[in-house]
Amino acid sequence: MNSVAIRVIPVALAAWALGGWICDAHEVxxxxxxxxxxxxxxxxxxxxDFLKAWAQELxxxxxxxxxxxxxxxxLFLYDDRSEEAVARRMYERMATVDKVHLMLGPYSSPLTFAASTASEIHGIPFLAICANSPKIYQRGYKWIACLVDEAPRYTHRYWEMIKEESLAKSVSFLVEDTLxxxxxxxxxxxxxxxxxxxxLSVHTAPRDTRDFGAVILKLRAEDPDILFVSANIPFATLFMLQAREQGLKPREFHVTHHGGPFRKALGRAAEGVTGQSYWTPTMGGPGKERFLRLLDLSRISLEDYPWLPAYMMAIQVVEDVLSRSLSLEPSEIMKALKSSQTQTIGGRVWFQENGVGSINTYPSQIQEGSYQILWPKAVATAPHRYPAADQPRK
Structure with a gap:
C-alpha cells in the first residue's frame, strides 16, 4: 500500500510524495x-492535481x-509562485535534496529559463513542457528537451488558414513584453x-500594464482586419475588456492565450475570439480515454485549462522514455529521451539536437462558449467564422 507524505519546507511551499516508504533504489x-x-x-x-492523479494511477x-x-x-511537487527565483531554488532542491531522476519543467519560458540551470549544473534530465522561447535552447544545454516547437512557429497553422482563406488583408500586433x-x-x-x-503597427506593453486606452485609440484609427494579441491570460483579459468597452472592432481578435479564465472573464464578449489550443477530445489520438479519466480524477475542466493536454503528452513521453531506458542513470534516461519518437494524444513527439520538440498548437475559436479547432481541415471541429458575427464587414 502506498503512503502519502506532505513535507513543509521554507517559503510555505509543499512537496507531495507517493511511495515514500520504498527505499531509493526501488523508486522513480x-x-x-x-x-x-x-x-x-x-x-x-x-x-x-493532474500529476498526482497520474502518479496514483501508476x-x-x-x-x-x-x-x-x-x-x-x-512525485515531488512545489509551488513556484510564478517567480523565477523561487523556481530556480525549487529545482536546485530537487537536485540536491530530493535527488530526483527526472525533472518536469515549470509553466512558461521565463520560469523554465531559470529552472533549467539546476538541471544543467547537476546533470539531471529536464523535460520542458510549455516553454518555447528560442533563448532557452540557444545556450548549448545538454540536459534539456522540450515537448513543444519553438515560439516563432507557435501560430504557423493559423497563418496557413488565413492565407488559404484570402479574406483578411491587414494585421496589427499587441505584444506583452515577456519571453x-x-x-x-x-x-x-x-x-x-x-x-x-x-x-499596420506593432504595440509592445509591459506585463503589468493596466490602462490600454492610448493603444486602443491608435488601433481604432488603424482599423485592422486582424488584431493579434500575443500575451498571457491576465494581460490579454484586461486588454480585451477595455477594447470591447471602448468599441474596438477589428474583423477578428486573435488572442494567443484565450483559455477558460479569459473566456469566463469576458463572458459573451469572448465569442468569436480566436487563439491557440493543443487538443480537443474530438481530435482523438492515443491515450484519449486515459486523459479524460485523469481529468475526471483530478476534477479539472479542459475548457478552463486548454494547456493541460501538453502535460498529458509530457507524461506519455516520460512513460515511453523510462520504459526504454536501461537504468535510472541520468545519461541513460537522457539518451532515451533524445532518441524518443512517442505517439501522444497531440501527435508524434521527437526532439531536435538542441532539445526543441515537435508539438505545436492549432488555431481555435470560441463558438457558443466552446473551443473549436479550425485548421487544418483534417482535424477541424468547426469552420472558421470570419469576420466574427458581432464585427462589421468592410
Missing amino acids: RIGATISQTGHFATEVGPFG NSQGGMPLDRVRVPVR HPKGVFEGARMLAQEAGLQI
Whole structure:
C-alpha cells in the first residue's frame, strides 16, 4: 500500500510524495513545480492535481514501467509562485535534496529559463513542457528537451488558414513584453507577411500594464482586419475588456492565450475570439480515454485549462522514455529521451539536437462558449467564422 507524505519546507511551499516508504533504489523520483499562486496560476494552477492523479494511477498498477519491470513513483511537487527565483531554488532542491531522476519543467519560458540551470549544473534530465522561447535552447544545454516547437512557429497553422482563406488583408500586433509572447510575435510577424497581410503597427506593453486606452485609440484609427494579441491570460483579459468597452472592432481578435479564465472573464464578449489550443477530445489520438479519466480524477475542466493536454503528452513521453531506458542513470534516461519518437494524444513527439520538440498548437475559436479547432481541415471541429458575427464587414 502506498503512503502519502506532505513535507513543509521554507517559503510555505509543499512537496507531495507517493511511495515514500520504498527505499531509493526501488523508486522513480520525478520533480516539478506548478504555479499554484502568482501570475500564471490562472493558466495552470490546478495542474499539480493532474500529476498526482497520474502518479496514483501508476502506483495502483505497480508503478512506472522501467525496462521490463514496474517501479513505484515518488512525485515531488512545489509551488513556484510564478517567480523565477523561487523556481530556480525549487529545482536546485530537487537536485540536491530530493535527488530526483527526472525533472518536469515549470509553466512558461521565463520560469523554465531559470529552472533549467539546476538541471544543467547537476546533470539531471529536464523535460520542458510549455516553454518555447528560442533563448532557452540557444545556450548549448545538454540536459534539456522540450515537448513543444519553438515560439516563432507557435501560430504557423493559423497563418496557413488565413492565407488559404484570402479574406483578411491587414494585421496589427499587441505584444506583452515577456519571453514567450515576444517569441510568438517574432514568428507571427514573418508568417503574416508570408501570408500576404499588410502589417499596420506593432504595440509592445509591459506585463503589468493596466490602462490600454492610448493603444486602443491608435488601433481604432488603424482599423485592422486582424488584431493579434500575443500575451498571457491576465494581460490579454484586461486588454480585451477595455477594447470591447471602448468599441474596438477589428474583423477578428486573435488572442494567443484565450483559455477558460479569459473566456469566463469576458463572458459573451469572448465569442468569436480566436487563439491557440493543443487538443480537443474530438481530435482523438492515443491515450484519449486515459486523459479524460485523469481529468475526471483530478476534477479539472479542459475548457478552463486548454494547456493541460501538453502535460498529458509530457507524461506519455516520460512513460515511453523510462520504459526504454536501461537504468535510472541520468545519461541513460537522457539518451532515451533524445532518441524518443512517442505517439501522444497531440501527435508524434521527437526532439531536435538542441532539445526543441515537435508539438505545436492549432488555431481555435470560441463558438457558443466552446473551443473549436479550425485548421487544418483534417482535424477541424468547426469552420472558421470570419469576420466574427458581432464585427462589421468592410
